[in-house]
Amino acid sequence: MKKSAVARNPTYYDTYINQVEDIELSEAFQQSIAAIDTLDLEKFRLLGDLAYAPGKWTLRDILQHLIDGERVFTYRALRFARNDDTALPGYEENMFAEYAGANRRPLEDLLAELRCVRQGSQLLFASFDEAALRRCGVMFNSELPVLAIGFTIIGHQNHHMRIIEERYFPLLP
Numbered sequence: 177m178k179k180s181a182v183a184r185n186p187t188y189y190d191t192y193i194n195q196v197e198d199i200e201l202s203e204a205f206q207q208s209i210a211a212i213d214t215l216d217l218e219k220f221r222l223l224g225d226l227a228y229a230p231g232k233w234t235l236r237d238i239l240q241h242l243i244d245g246e247r248v249f250t251y252r253a254l255r256f257a258r259n260d261d262t263a264l265p266g267y268e269e270n271m272f273a274e275y276a277g278a279n280r281r282p283l284e285d286l287l288a289e290l291r292c293v294r295q296g297s298q299l300l301f302a303s304f305d306e307a308a309l310r311r312c313g314v315m316f317n318s319e320l321p322v323l324a325i326g327f328t329i330i331g332h333q334n335h336h337m338r339i340i341e342e343r344y345f346p347l348l349p
Contacts, residue, residue: 177201177309179327186318192331193324195338201309201323204330205298211337212291219345220283228343233273235344238336239286240278241269243293246329250297253325256313257304266316294333301326 179198196204225234233241252264278286301309301322309323320328 177306177323179204182324182327183310183321186320186324188318189320189324189328192335193327195331195334196327201301201326201330202298204327205294205301208330208333209291209294209298211333212287212294215287217283217287219348222348223344225279226344226347228347232343234279235340236278236281236283236286237273237276238340239283239290240276240281241273242333242336243286243290244272244276245269245332246290246293246297249325249329249332250300252313252315252320253304253322254300256311256320256325257308257322259311261313263314264316297326297329 178200179193179196182193199207220235223235225236227234227237248267255262255264304322309326310321312319312321314320
């Protein structure tokens with residue numbers, strides 16, 4: 177199903193959903209994996225553990241955030257796809273970042289994990305039929321269809337990759 181098939185574009189998550197072209201979800205997943213595979217690891221290494229401003233995350237923190245966030249979102253998608261109508265809470269991303277220890281991990285490991293998690297998400301969403309993709313659930317006070325969660329995952333990566341391009345790469349000599 178294409179992004180335009182998302183029946184409800186809830187506030188907040190539309191920020192991410194709107195960063196994905198109107199393409200099939202399966203194609204969006206493929207493009208996101210290709211984007212991971214083409215990241216310039218040398219630029220990431222040169223930046224090391226720098227953040228573009230005080231209190232902002234490092235590149236490793238961002239990669240770990242993408243991994244953690246995707247795991248939370250796919251859990252939600254699975255619950256909703258299986259018709260579980262339990263409202264699910266949000267999660268505190270800054271607390272996750274604080275306790276993740278991302279800056280102790282090699283960039284290669286984070287990128288490999290991100291790719292594996294994304295491939296797992298791709299397979300999970302491919303297993304959902306149209307009825308499952310249209311099912312909705314409540315997460316963090318927003319009702320969201322499963323299909324929208326898939327596009328949120330992709331758009332979340334696009335959002336953070338834009339931040340890296342715009343705010344981190346200019347720090348390079």
